[in-house]
Amino acid sequence: CKRTHYSNEIGPELAGETVKVTGWVHEIRDLGGIVFVLIRDKNGITQLTAPSKKLSEEMMADVRAARKETIITLTGTVQESAKAPNGVEIIPSNIDVINVSQLPLPLDTTEKVEAEMDTRLDSRFMDLRKHDVSAIFKIKSQMLHTARNYFYDNDFTEITTPKLVASATEGGTELFPITYFEKEAFLGQSPQLYKQMMMATGLDNVFEIGQIFRAEEHDTLRHLNEALSIDAEMSFKSQTDAMNTLEELIKRILSDISTNCQKELSDLDHELDIPTEPFPIVTYEEVIDIVNSRDVEMNYGEDLNRAAEKVLGETMGSYYFITEWPTAIKPFYVMPNSDDAEKSTAFDLMYRDLELSSGAQRIHDYDLLYSQIEAKDLNPDSFEKYLQAFKYGMPPHSGWGMGADRLTMVITGAKNIRETVLFPRDRRRLTP
Numbered sequence: 001c002k003r004t005h006y007s008n009e010i011g012p013e014l015a016g017e018t019v020k021v022t023g024w025v026h027e028i029r030d031l032g033g034i035v036f037v038l039i040r041d042k043n044g045i046t047q048l049t050a051p052s053k054k055l056s057e058e059m060m061a062d063v064r065a066a067r068k069e070t071i072i073t074l075t076g077t078v079q080e081s082a083k084a085p086n087g088v089e090i091i092p093s094n095i096d097v098i099n100v101s102q103l104p105l106p107l108d109t110t111e112k113v114e115a116e117m118d119t120r121l122d123s124r125f126m127d128l129r130k131h132d133v134s135a136i137f138k139i140k141s142q143m144l145h146t147a148r149n150y151f152y153d154n155d156f157t158e159i160t161t162p163k164l165v166a167s168a169t170e171g172g173t174e175l176f177p178i179t180y181f182e183k184e185a186f187l188g189q190s191p192q193l194y195k196q197m198m199m200a201t202g203l204d205n206v207f208e209i210g211q212i213f214r215a216e217e218h219d220t221l222r223h224l225n226e227a228l229s230i231d232a233e234m235s236f237k238s239q240t241d242a243m244n245t246l247e248e249l250i251k252r253i254l255s256d257i258s259t260n261c262q263k264e265l266s267d268l269d270h271e272l273d274i275p276t277e278p279f280p281i282v283t284y285e286e287v288i289d290i291v292n293s294r295d296v297e298m299n300y301g302e303d304l305n306r307a308a309e310k311v312l313g314e315t316m317g318s319y320y321f322i323t324e325w326p327t328a329i330k331p332f333y334v335m336p337n338s339d340d341a342e343k344s345t346a347f348d349l350m351y352r353d354l355e356l357s358s359g360a361q362r363i364h365d366y367d368l369l370y371s372q373i374e375a376k377d378l379n380p381d382s383f384e385k386y387l388q389a390f391k392y393g394m395p396p397h398s399g400w401g402m403g404a405d406r407l408t409m410v411i412t413g414a415k416n417i418r419e420t421v422l423f424p425r426d427r428r429r430l431t432p
């Protein structure tokens with residue numbers, strides 16, 4: 001059943017040639033004297049055209065035997081046809097049935113009937129047969145590819161760290177406890193402690209692309225219980241350096257997608273938002289003024305609530321940083337500002353009303369780190385192995401973590417984070 005071409009490779013220039021196309025039967029239109037069968041493969045759709053006047057009875061019977069979503073290999077002659085996809089149709093000389101699909105289908109792959117998200121996720125393999133769904137994952141793949149290229153080009157070492165862990169990093173409430181022999185253990189919320197420990201190894205720049213787990217009970221369009229995070233950590237670098245790295249990475253991702261994913265963007269009917277100017281920076285205090293001026297309540301020392309995010313989304317444009325967060329509402333490892341310890345080196349990267357990334361310069365001084373752990377009512381004993389890395393020469397360092405699924409929402413125009421994850425995990429879903 002070897003194909004000679006994918007759908008998108010067959011155009012009018014091949015008129016008269018014999019080709020082999022393998023794919024799923026997308027749609028069948030039997031007009032009596034002529035039958036059209038659309039065959040779908042990874043890259044597009046090819047039209048089989050069977051005029052009964054020109055074809056044998058056996059051939060017409062084979063064509064009429066086609067069933068939706070059955071896989072066939074079609075051998076035939078290319079003929080120009082202005083009305084068909086890619087301007088060509090194939091007149092069949094042979095049809096091989098490779099694998100028969102059961103009917104009825106759990107989903108309509110032609111999208112004439114739009115399915116609910118849950119129905120789609122229940123039969124995700126079939127959902128991805130729709131080109132506007134697979135496009136999201138092709139773009140996400142390009143995004144991850146570019147991220148890796150960017151890090152390798154900039155002297156980062158790729159690391160992988162455990163997801164079975166003994167302690168919290170981002171505040172104690174959002175942990176999934178698991179049974180780990182006779183010990184208490186959790187699913188990792190973030191590679192935070194490990195990527196920081198790597199700064200004490202002399203590797204200088206590390207990155208990780210891996211899953212993070214958050215036992216958040218929210219049921220929103222932006223949260224999942226298992227998310228993909230792109231984490232970077234760099235030695236001898238300030239938070240400004242870390243912000244620049246993040247901005248450069250995002251701009252390279254946008255540029256690569258614009259170069260390599262035009263078909264996918266058009267399948268999605270999505271126009272990429274590519275900023276040319278540096279990302280604007282607003283301080284946390286300016287954010288409060290902006291939000292309050294729009295009659296939304298937010299006091300100093302509070303995190304952004306949803307209404308505040310919406311106001312920012314309307315006023316700030318696309319990508320922007322929020323800096324100078326109060327030390328009190330950021331995690332223990334965040335370095336306070338040298339001139340005013342109430343404020344910190346922490347930053348968030350936003351896209352309109354969506355938080356994409358958090359980062360900071362980190363505390364590298366053992367005593368300060370120890371006292372910050374205590375100040376957050378955490379037990380330094382449970383951070384013993386992490387703290388050890390700060391006793392024997394820990395460089396100043398900075399880093400960030402970016403939600404890869406959320407970035408995928410932005411670059412594909414998806415409104416629901418579930419669209420951007422093959423098999424999303426939320427409060428109600430653990431299968432498939």
Ligand code: AMO
Nearest residue numbers: 190192214223224227356357358359399400401403
């Ligand atoms: P934070 O907790 O802000 O920071 O997470 C970093 C980014 O990860 C994404 N994210 C999520 N995406 C989907 N669903 C979730 N439940 C979810 N939780 C987080 C967001 C968020 O901005 N250790 C720090 C990072 C650092 O300082 O290096 C951290 O985990 O896009």
